[in-house]
Structures are given as structure tokens and as C-alpha cells.
Amino acid sequence: MKQIKNSYLELLAELGIGGAHPGGIKLTEEILKSENINSTCHVLDAGCGTGQTAAYLSQTFQANVTALDFNSTMVAKAKHRMKINNLPVEIIEGSIEDIPLPNHHFDFIISESVISFVNKPKAISEIYRILKNGGRFIAVEPTLNERLDVTQEQEIMQFYGLDSLLMEKDWAELLKQIGFKNIQIQHHTTIESEPDFHYSNEIDPVLYDVMKKHLEIISKYQETFSYRVYTCTK
Ligand SMILES: C[S@@+](CC[C@H](N)C(=O)[O-])C[C@H]1O[C@@H](n2cnc3c(N)ncnc32)[C@H](O)[C@@H]1O
Numbered sequence: 588m589k590q591i592k593n594s595y596l597e598l599l600a601e602l603g604i605g606g607a608h609p610g611g612i613k614l615t616e617e618i619l620k621s622e623n624i625n626s627t628c629h630v631l632d633a634g635c636g637t638g639q640t641a642a643y644l645s646q647t648f649q650a651n652v653t654a655l656d657f658n659s660t661m662v663a664k665a666k667h668r669m670k671i672n673n674l675p676v677e678i679i680e681g682s683i684e685d686i687p688l689p690n691h692h693f694d695f696i697i698s699e700s701v702i703s704f705v706n707k708p709k710a711i712s713e714i715y716r717i718l719k720n721g722g723r724f725i726a727v728e729p730t731l732n733e734r735l736d737v738t739q740e741q742e743i744m745q746f747y748g749l750d751s752l753l754m755e756k757d758w759a760e761l762l763k764q765i766g767f768k769n770i771q772i773q774h775h776t777t778i779e780s781e782p783d784f785h786y787s788n789e790i791d792p793v794l795y796d797v798m799k800k801h802l803e804i805i806s807k808y809q810e811t812f813s814y815r816v817y818t819c820t821k
Pocket of ligand 1: 596599604605606607608633634635636637638639655656657658661681682683684698699700701704705
């Protein structure tokens, strides 16, 4: 059996789940309504998964969209989505911790449920580096509503492969330390989106147990572990 590095992320990749962030594409559409994105903008979807948001940004605003993900299965599925929809979105395989793109390049960057899984200061510093001055950054991130006991926090961190669990004040502080301004935090009620799956030909049976555990954790911690939308400006 192949070695699975982060089995939750591998589950998302093999099932090809689009809108794999709380609120899904409907939340994304809601958030983007308040942003000033047009066809002259350079936009990045950092940790794009199967590329649902990147495709939406290209279709809706005719923006110049780039999308980045480090999982090769996700990258292949995102490329396929752009090809069949004939969308001029550039998909890059690479890490948000070391983004292979130039400084001050983007007007707008969105990252939905990605930074929690990586070295957070490194990823946010990279996003800051490649944004233009005055550029906007939006992150949708899992957020603790209150601290849990150590065993409970360990259970969540180990399952999702996280190095820490942040409350909204911690996320805001991190963004501020890296230099972001005008930090705003939105707490949306959960929005239901249409499921969007792009299954791999073979799905490792181990991943069904991973799905079961994920559903257990969501249900167990639904009152304390939710998400926020963080918006800010460079
Ligand atoms: C929960 S999924 C969200 C995917 C997408 N943003 C969405 O909402 O559908 C997390 C994504 O982050 C990607 N990811 C994890 N670590 C990454 C890294 N270091 N660099 C780039 N992408 C990463 C995973 O491959 C996965 O596609």
C-alpha cells in the first residue's frame, strides 16, 4: 500500500472534492461580492485543490487567474477542469510555503482552508511578498471558538496534521505581525453548497476510514471548532 503523508488531504485529493473548505463555493461567491475584482486584476488561488474557486474567478470576473497546489492529484484535476471549461487559468504545482512566483505580482489572493495545514507564518509571509502594495488577501480558515483541553486539541491536530490550532485573535495577530492592515473577521453561518466530486480511478480503501473519522471529529467539535473569513490589505 502506498505511503499516505497526510491522509485527510489525500482523501480530498482522491475524491476530488471541489470547494473543500467550510461553506464551499457558495461562501466563496458571497465573499467575492464585496471585492473589487475585474479583468485587469492578477489573482491567485493559493492551495486551489480541484480549482473550483479559480475557475469561478476566471469565469465571473475574467481576471488573470493563477492557481497553486502542491498535491499532484489536485493539480491534475484542476488542470482538467480548466481544459474542459476552456478557461485560461495557469495551474502551478508548488508550495504555499515557498511560492515560485515573483514579488508584488498579485492584486488579490484567496486561500481557502490551506494555511492551517502548513507553516502559517511562512505561508502568510509568502502571500505578503507576492501581493502588490494595496493588494487584498482573503483566507477562509478553521478557527477555534474557545480553547479545548490538551487531549482534544491533540486529537484534532493529529488527525488533520496541523501544527497548531488558532483562535480568531491569534489569526488576526499573525496577519498583523506579518504586515497586513485593515484586518476584518467575518463569521458566516454555514452555507450549503452543491457537492462537486472528481473521483480518482482508484481510491485507497484506507481513506474511507479517514472519512469516517473526519465526520466524527466534525460532529464532536461542531460547537467549538468552526471557521472564519479573514480579509486584509497589504
Ligand atoms: C482543505 S483543501 C482546500 C482546497 C481548496 N482551497 C478548496 O477550497 O477546495 C487544502 C488544500 O491545500 C493544499 N495544500 C496543502 N499544503 C499545501 C502546500 N504546502 N502548498 C500548496 N498547497 C497545499 C492541499 O493539496 C489541498 O488541495
